[in-house]
Amino acid sequence: MTTAPAERFALRLHKVSKAFGGVQALNEVDFEVRAGEVHCLAGENGCGKSTLIKTVTGVHQPESAELIELFGEKIERINPVQAREKGVSVIWQDLALFPHMSVAENIAFDDLVGLRPRSVRYREMITRAGEVLDRLGVRIALSAPLNDLPIAQRQVVAIARALMNDAKLIFMDEPTASLTQSETDRLLDIVRKLSADGVAIVFVSHRLAEVLEIAERVTVVRDGNLVGVYPTDGMTQARLGELMTGHHIENDVAARDLPDAPVVFETRGLSRHGEFEDVSLTIKAGEVLGLTGLIGAGRTELAHVMMGMRKADAGTMLLNGADYHPGSIRHAIRKGLAYVSEDRLALGLLQKQSIEDNTVISVLGKLTAATGLISDTRKAELVRHWIRELGVKIGQPSDAISTLSGGNQQKVVLAKWLATKPRLLILDSPTVGVDVGARAGIFRIVRELAEEGLAILLISDEVTEVMHNSDRILHMADGRIVQNYDPRTISVPQLEERIYA
Amino acid sequence: MRDTLRSYTIETRLAVVLAVLCVVLSISAPQFATLPNATSLLNNSAVNLIWAVGLLVVLVAGGIDISFAVASSVVQYVAAKMLIGIGGGNWLLGFLFCGSLGILLGLLNAWLIHGFRIISIVVTIATFNAFFGLLMFFSGGRNIYNLPDWWTARIFIFEHENAQGIWSELTLSVAVMVGCVVATWVLIRRTNIGRQLYAFGDNPEGARRAGVNIAVMQGVAFGWMGLMAGIAGLMQVNIVKEVVPNALYGRELDVLAAVVLGGARLGGGKGTILGCILGVMFVAITQNGLNLLGVSPFAFQMIIGAAILVAISTSNIDLSQFFRSKEARS
Numbered sequence: 001m002t003t004a005p006a007e008r009f010a011l012r013l014h015k016v017s018k019a020f021g022g023v024q025a026l027n028e029v030d031f032e033v034r035a036g037e038v039h040c041l042a043g044e045n046g047c048g049k050s051t052l053i054k055t056v057t058g059v060h061q062p063e064s065a066e067l068i069e070l071f072g073e074k075i076e077r078i079n080p081v082q083a084r085e086k087g088v089s090v091i092w093q094d095l096a097l098f099p100h101m102s103v104a105e106n107i108a109f110d111d112l113v114g115l116r117p118r119s120v121r122y123r124e125m126i127t128r129a130g131e132v133l134d135r136l137g138v139r140i141a142l143s144a145p146l147n148d149l150p151i152a153q154r155q156v157v158a159i160a161r162a163l164m165n166d167a168k169l170i171f172m173d174e175p176t177a178s179l180t181q182s183e184t185d186r187l188l189d190i191v192r193k194l195s196a197d198g199v200a201i202v203f204v205s206h207r208l209a210e211v212l213e214i215a216e217r218v219t220v221v222r223d224g225n226l227v228g229v230y231p232t233d234g235m236t237q238a239r240l241g242e243l244m245t246g247h248h249i250e251n252d253v254a255a256r257d258l259p260d261a262p263v264v265f266e267t268r269g270l271s272r273h274g275e276f277e278d279v280s281l282t283i284k285a286g287e288v289l290g291l292t293g294l295i296g297a298g299r300t301e302l303a304h305v306m307m308g309m310r311k312a313d314a315g316t317m318l319l320n321g322a323d324y325h326p327g328s329i330r331h332a333i334r335k336g337l338a339y340v341s342e343d344r345l346a347l348g349l350l351q352k353q354s355i356e357d358n359t360v361i362s363v364l365g366k367l368t369a370a371t372g373l374i375s376d377t378r379k380a381e382l383v384r385h386w387i388r389e390l391g392v393k394i395g396q397p398s399d400a401i402s403t404l405s406g407g408n409q410q411k412v413v414l415a416k417w418l419a420t421k422p423r424l425l426i427l428d429s430p431t432v433g434v435d436v437g438a439r440a441g442i443f444r445i446v447r448e449l450a451e452e453g454l455a456i457l458l459i460s461d462e463v464t465e466v467m468h469n470s471d472r473i474l475h476m477a478d479g480r481i482v483q484n485y486d487p488r489t490i491s492v493p494q495l496e497e498r499i500y501a
Numbered sequence: 502m503r504d505t506l507r508s509y510t511i512e513t514r515l516a517v518v519l520a521v522l523c524v525v526l527s528i529s530a531p532q533f534a535t536l537p538n539a540t541s542l543l544n545n546s547a548v549n550l551i552w553a554v555g556l557l558v559v560l561v562a563g564g565i566d567i568s569f570a571v572a573s574s575v576v577q578y579v580a581a582k583m584l585i586g587i588g589g590g591n592w593l594l595g596f597l598f599c600g601s602l603g604i605l606l607g608l609l610n611a612w613l614i615h616g617f618r619i620i621s622i623v624v625t626i627a628t629f630n631a632f633f634g635l636l637m638f639f640s641g642g643r644n645i646y647n648l649p650d651w652w653t654a655r656i657f658i659f660e661h662e663n664a665q666g667i668w669s670e671l672t673l674s675v676a677v678m679v680g681c682v683v684a685t686w687v688l689i690r691r692t693n694i695g696r697q698l699y700a701f702g703d704n705p706e707g708a709r710r711a712g713v714n715i716a717v718m719q720g721v722a723f724g725w726m727g728l729m730a731g732i733a734g735l736m737q738v739n740i741v742k743e744v745v746p747n748a749l750y751g752r753e754l755d756v757l758a759a760v761v762l763g764g765a766r767l768g769g770g771k772g773t774i775l776g777c778i779l780g781v782m783f784v785a786i787t788q789n790g791l792n793l794l795g796v797s798p799f800a801f802q803m804i805i806g807a808a809i810l811v812a813i814s815t816s817n818i819d820l821s822q823f824f825r826s827k828e829a830r831s
Contacts, residue, residue: 081712096707098700100770109700112693113712119691 008035010169010200011056011088014067018051018060025051026062027224033169035071036198038191040205040215040232043244044435045405048224049204053171057083057090071168084110089162090171095154097161099147104129106146107160132160135197136190152183159190163199170194171202176210177432180295181461181500188214206435208237209464220244237464245437254447255471255487261285263321264455265424267306270315275301276479279315283424283455288446290470290487291459293499298479299459300342303426306457307339308332320423333362338422340413342429342459349401349409356383356397358412363419386415390445407438414445425449428459443469463496475499511764511812515779522786530793536661536669538789546785547674548737550778552756553763554685555729557777560760561689562722563702563769564614564621568629569726570753572606573734575632577744580735581645589649599731606632607727611719629753636746645744652735653742674736681729686774688725698722702769758805759784762812783808 015028026048033039043049054060058078062068068075070086078086097106104122105112107129112120126142133140138156146154155175162170172191176184184207191201191214205211211218212232220227220243227243261284270279276298283289291299304310306317308326317324319335326332332339349358360367360379367382369375383397392411394404401409410430417425427446431439446469450456460466466473466487473485475498485495527534552569559566580598584590590598606628613624659671689695701708701718709715738744763780765772787808788801 080710084712092710094706096704096710098703098707098770100703100766101696101699105696109696110711112696112700114693115714115717118693120693120696 008072009033009069010035010037010071012067012069013052013056013065016052016055016065016068017063018055019063020051024224026055029221029224029226031219031226032229033200033202035168035200036195037217038195038201038203038215040203040211040218041221042204042208042211042218042240043221043227044437045407047221047244049221050173051224052221053090053173053202053204057088057171084165087166087168088171089165089167089169091155091158091162091173091175093174093177095158097146097154097158100145102143103140103146103149103157104142106157107132107142107164109161110165128164129160132163135163136160137193138190150183151178152180152187155179155187156190159194163194167199169200169202171204173204174206175203176205176207182294184210206431206439207462208240208436209462212237212240222246241436241440244435245440247437247440253467253487254469258284258287258471261287261453264319265306265324265457266318268316268318270302270305270312270317272301272305272310273313276476279476279479279481281474281481283457285423285455286450286453287472288450288456288458288470290466290473291457291476292461292463292466292473292495293476295461297476299476300428302476303339303428303457303459306332306424306426307337333420333422336421336423337426338417338420338424339426340410340417340428340430342432349413351402352400354398355387355392355394355401355404355412356380358401359383359386359397359415359419362416382419386419390415390418391441405435405438407434407441410434410438410442411445414442418449422454424455424457426457426459429461430458431460431462431465439465463499464492467492467495512773512776512779515763515776515783515812519779519783519786522783522790526786526790526793530790532793533790536663537667538793540659540669540671542782542785542789543675544670544672544740546781547672547678548733548740549752549756549759549785550678550781551681551729551733551736552752553760553777553781554682554774555726555733556756556760557763557765557772557774558685558689558698558725559621559722560765560767561702561769561772562698562718563705564719564722565625565757565767566610566621566723566726567625567753567757568606568610568632569730569733570749570751570756571629571632571636572603572727572730573737574746574749575606575636576602576731576734577738578636578640578645578746581648581738581744584649584652585645585647589651591651595652595735596732599735600728601731603727603729603731603734604724605727606730607723607725608720610727611723614723615716615719633747633750640746642746644746648738648742648744652738654739656739672740674740677732677736681732682774682778685725685729690774694721699770702771704770755784755805756781758809762805762809764812 009032011031011033013029013031015030016026017024017028018026029048029052031052041049041052051060055062058080061077070088098109104126108125129142136156136159140149140153140156146157149157175187179187188210191203195201203211203215212235215232217229217231218235218240219229222244263282264285265283266281268280271277279302281289293299301310305312308328308331324335326335350361356379360382364374367374367378369378380397387394387397390411392408392415394408401412404412430442434442446456458466458470470487473487473495474481475483475485483498532538555569556566576599579602580595583598584594610624610628613619614621656673657670658673658676661669663669689698697708697713698718698721701713701715705715737749741748759780760777761767762783763776765776784805787804791801
């Protein structure tokens with residue numbers, strides 16, 4: 001690096017434009033990544049990030065481009081295979097791996113592609129895959145089928161696969177979306193190691209905290225236009241959020257005292273063996289109770305017991321002062337509890353069904369007309385109401401839910417549960433995969449709901465999120481509530497330190 | 502060793518069940534564990550196993566085929582007419598004709614599936630009906646007996662006479678079956694084409710993004726199935742010495758059951774030759790055993806159905822995890 005400091009580029013794009021139909025996805029965007037740099041590409045969903053990645057990797061051809069240069073070489077046209085050969089790899093959010101094939105075969109798969117028949121050398125494959133994992137400093141059983149691995153290790157397999165192709169520029173699309181904090185930290189360590197090895201990384205993430213932690217520079221794109229390129233030194237999350245959305249985002253502690261509010265829900269000494277011990281908490285009407293801690297602390301398990309999905313071994317639960325023993329999730333819903341699960345894509349939504357059907361699924365029983373069949377009018381009314389209420393941006397209510405962005409999908413999940421008219425709403429990691437602007441929208445709704453008197457339990461391992469949106473914070477570790485915090489008397493770094501210590 | 506057992510759980514379980522079954526049958530039915538019974542079992546399973554390995558390739562690639570047994574009938578009939586037409590032919594021409602006819606029918610399925618983006622079960626149910634309807638229409642349901650001599654000749658690759666004067670023989674179809682099994686194993690396990698088939702079945706979108714040629718993969722999978730169907734048709738005539746247009750109708754479901762029992766995943770990406778062999782042998786031995794014990798043939802269908810339900814419903818239970826959680830609790 002001494003001979004050509006900082007001016008060696010892995011990638012240079014000048015004035016790249018791309019339109020789909022009438023929509024200008026990219027409008028004369030410049031984008032430069034230095035060799036060995038960790039660069040963040042930031043922007044809201046639909047801002048053109050994916051189009052940019054797809055243009056560099058040859059999935060899309062740009063309408064016009066003044067310059068496309070990869071590793072100092074000017075390029076006219078590129079297709080995905082050429083991009084890979086030149087050392088550009090993309091790790092998509094869904095990873096594009098093969099769940100039933102072995103780890104080694106997943107890592108070395110690209111060597112097998114092609115129609116010229118040749119024999120497979122498993123021994124060589126295992127050796128080479130092992131070498132790549134060693135380079136990353138990771139140990140994973142090479143012969144295990146991929147779907148035996150936790151998602152964080154699959155992410156590592158995807159990185160190893162990119163390195164197997166001698167990638168010198170790796171795009172990572174939301175690599176941490178489904179990782180816990182400690183898994184994220186380990187992944188960021190790997191990213192740093194790659195960067196030190198001279199591999200340039202373009203990091204796309206909604207989690208601004210880690211963007212600022214890992215990247216040297218950040219390029220912000222909004223509505224297909226380049227907003228600017230900024231060093232991360234001196235950049236704050238709030239400023240970055242503003243650049244991405246173009247709006248000022250309120251990010252302040254907004255805790256309130258609710259001395260007169262009645263207690264809606266209470267647990268006393270609630271335990272479930274191997275998951276959580278002696279959990280006692282109260283939630284008042286109109287209160288947002290934050291529950292944070294490392295993954296595996298027992299937070300989600302606690303929520304499952306509250307929803308009647310699992311049974312507690314010991315302790316009691318009280319709902320509005322009366323004994324509450326949910327026998328099933330249906331029972332819990334009838335009693336006025338609602339649960340927005342952490343895995344929205346798999347558990348919270350029926351991806352192939354329409355927006356309206358997803359909205360009304362939990363209240364179908366209440367939509368029946370005199371005939372005993374579902375009334376289309378009442379259904380449409382309800383859907384219209386919630387779409388307006390929550391500001392969900394949709395085309396038609398009959399469109400598939402999968403056509404919506406992450407933030408809007410999450411709003412539909414909220415609508416689905418709010419339609420049951422709950423008294424206690426449990427939000428489990430509600431902003432995973434939701435971008436910064438939509439997050440603000442979701443928490444604005446949460447705040448309004450609380451003002452209307454709904455009790456809310458907010459489960460999240462993102463400390464800032466809990467700090468800015470809760471009235472009180474409980475810290476859970478190893479299945480126990482270890483501490484009770486007032487967001488007004490503790491700072492984000494202090495709380496982070498206690499959680500990750 | 503533990504890793505190997507783990508990655509072959511279904512196969513291991515099936516092998517254990519099969520071993521227990523064999524022991525029980527050897528005790529309760531004296532004729533079971535004899536050489537003549539074993540060789541006849543193999544002779545009778547040869548055609549099924551040839552189909553089964555072909556079907557395995559399709560399942561691994563994420564498809565399904567209902568039409569292969571009827572396709573074998575079509576191949577038999579057309580090949581018989583053509584071979585008689587050219588004055589008889591020989592084994593080489595027989596393999597050539599039947600193999601390429603089978604491949605053509607397989608490629609027709611692949612073309613319909615890929616070209617029109619129709620799922621394979623719909624396409625092959627349609628071609629199953631179309632093949633069978635056309636065959637019955639043109640043949641009028643009439644059998645062909647006057648086949649070339651080479652085709653109906655009994656050829657043994659193994660003969661043995663025991664003290665009671667009972668012969669044990671393995672027919673040519675067993676040798677052909679072994680060839681098909683080995684060739685399929687090489688294809689799906691030892692070549693990059695085969696591994697791309699697995700990848701395509703496992704995650705089609707991921708495979709497409711990696712640059713796997715999807716059209717060719719469909720062609721290879723259904724073409725191979727077709728080749729196996731052609732060869733199975735050829736060998737089945739060698740066994741029964743006539744072409745009966747509707748003789749193979751309905752056999753597809755028995756073979757599908759056996760392959761699924763052997764651990765091939767409907768939906769693609771998973772399945773082994775070993776499992777396939779064990780599945781076919783399990784079905785064959787159950788049938789053979791019930792026969793020897795004098796149980797009603799209707800019980801056989803019931804038992805195979807139950808076996809599939811048990812195999813599928815237990816295949817998601819990982820025993821090692823069960824023990825681990827027990828340890829953690831204690």
